[in-house]
Amino acid sequence: MRIGIDVGGTNTDAVLIAGRHDEDVRVVAAVKTPTTEDVTTGVLTAIGELLADAPDGFERAEITAVMIGTTHFTNAVVEARRLTPTAVVRLGLPATTALPPLTGWPARLRTAVGDRWYLCHGGYEYDGSQLSTLDPDELRRAAADLAAAGVRSVAVSSVFAPVNGTMEDEAAELLRDEVPELRVSCSHEFGRIGLLERENATVLNAALVDLADELVDALTGALADAGITAPLLLSQNDGTLMDVEYGRRIPAATFASGPTNSMRGAGFLSGVADCAVIDVGGTTTDIGVLVGGFPRETTSTTDVAGIRTNWRMPDVLSLGIGGGSLVRHFSDGEKTTVGPDSVGFALPSRGLVFGGDTLTLTDVAVAAGLTRVGTTTALVRRFDQARARAVLAATAERIADAVDRMRTSPGPLPVVLVGGGSVVLPDTLPGLPDVRRPEHADVANAIGAAIAKVGGELDRVVPIADGTRVRVLTELKAEAVARAEAAGARPGSVEIVEIDEVPLAYLPGGATRVRVKAVGDLDLDRVQAPVSRQVGVSCA
């Protein structure tokens, strides 16, 4: 049995799942509780309720793993609070000085992380040759300076680290030799080409390491207190898991894990690996596409709290349509509008059908006879039903059009509806005849956390000369598989789920940027049990 938990902004959802493999997985129990500011209390409450809901005779010892997805770290960045004083060490001299680290950062966040950077020698050219040689003395001077300034965490970035991460590792070692307690984040763990954007993601990660320790310690302590000895794993934003030691090092891997878990859960519940997922909440509708059971990732840059990053993120299109969307001009002859503003979480008190005073999309759905919720349903039942249906049809058309934009091929695309607001949508959408509403859709995100896999990926610029393509791709795939296994995937279960080749403009020699991603099942026999620093309990 596994426990999957998703800590969202409003609710903490938890599920108890039986079965070791995807084929025989089923939901045994599911609960929803309010999220608490400290995360841990809400998680404990959810686990308590979940265990109370479990079938008779269920023992805590039957739990093999606890998977948790959280938006805690994104919130910390957005609020610029509890960030670790961080320095950036960039290996790129004599290049890169024109645009130093933290270029383009909002002043508030720049200050919050300490606004300290060092430009050093090192880095590679696009073909893997050295841009310049690493200078140990230069790094030692930087280490002494940053230690004197009280910096405890460092982001190391090198030019073309995605091609070769060796110099970053060497620099990290040198810095730690000088300052043993120093936490170091290296940009090659953040994948993609584009120095500033990759460096930015690395700095955000480095600034979150103290918070990561705090959260991991609190969660492992809480699980121990709850009598759960199973290992704890955290959700990453690509639908894969990390153990807590990795989580302490790479907290930024949790960014946007919420939509990812929700999409993966929806795909799992409906049994379709290739589909669009429409998650209708109170204020927005998030649309994403699953390819082979994994969210398609965005190929462009993504802003995190106003900072441009190229860290992998699910490609999600958000529309200002939700169950709580304000509906205006419903019956005064003017063109009816829906959203983008919403009563949001106040729907259960402000919607007409709940005795409130605001006409929302949920009220219109009730008026159209699409659903029956609330206590004063009779009131809106007197509304013009044809008009209500027309408003909903127009809304469905907007959402269907957005789904169509997310397509990557003209073939049939099943659609899976999840989220509390999905009652405002009809059972078929224009151009999308195959619409599914799976059971347990309200806890799809927690299920997504529970069924997450283990992955490995790489992003490189490689020369592909005529006739060498197959050999080069085979080597890269093998490396991605090895990375997944090293990350804890069961050997033999790993498969390549994504491969993307883009020939680069204006580059000779067949230079091609290749991204490969491999995933496999979590090898439960190899997962390390958590070691809580607070309670000092080590569990076998």
Add this chain to the structure above:
Amino acid sequence: MREIDVADLDDIARGAGILGTGGGGDPYLGRLLAEAAITRHGPVTLVAVDEVPADAVVVPVSMLGAPTVGTEKLPNGTETLAALRALEQARGISATHLVAIEIGGMNSLVPLALAAETGLPVVDGDAMGRAFPEAQMVLPTLAGIPASPMAVADDKGNTLTVNAVSNLWAERIARAACVATGCSVYTADTVMTGAQLPDGLVAGTLTLAARLGAAVRTARADHANPITAVTDLAGGVHLITGKVTDVHRTTTGGFGRGGATIVGTDAELRLSFQNEYLLATRHDEVLATTPDLICVLETDTGEPVTTEALRYGNRVTVLGLPCDPRWTTPAGLELVGPRYFGYDCDYRGLPR
């Protein structure tokens, strides 16, 4: 004469993306460089072609190489100045003005950074009126103005002065040096006097880029149609509005080549591209070809879509904008017409 300040760069970058016809590199990097330089040294003076004295010494500066490499191996910041100084030394001149070699993509912004640093004014214009992939594809080549000596500078402090027998050879040698030093160099070349500018430049294109960028921005803010805002300003022909239903890319001989199909409500358009969009056809009928500008814009936002970013499902509008008339002369077409890029068709003017 007017000033270009940091607040103008966003519009220029967007407009340069539109005029880049899918190539020229992401203007984002050029914008950051210009922003850093202007923040540090103050705004740049922009002068019109007819304001430049006949004896002025005007120097184009640009980046040569792979834009993707440029975003990873960021410049040192001294490259453009080193190239300029090397060129001045080789020719025994002192530059009085800077100018863009191309208006499409990031090279529209490269001279602004150097202008802020040196205090030299920038001439409002460029040597292509769009973006092209090779250094000899400039109006000065048609006017018999040599690219040589061409000064090349890299991030390490190396400089090279190329004295080539033709502009094509200058391109080949500079490209080889570029590859050898890591695929991202900056060049200063093709010195022109003020008197030569009418022959060597398309006038007013920096202002055009700024106005295009501003038109798209304000159209969006006013919930107006950003595509109409572009055509109202730049003229041109609407070729199709639709959805990308197919994109394929291949690499042959080191050049990315590709094609895309765009399906509209009652028509279909086929695009052929290399680094830039070069050909638009409908059922074997050629509708638009290089050197006219084939611009692909996101239908909703008016943002330019580069050939590298074009994906299945994009909702786009394709516009054909007329190129500078000197490109459609026999000599111009030999340099940048469809046959030069390997397409078996002749240039055809845009439909009316």
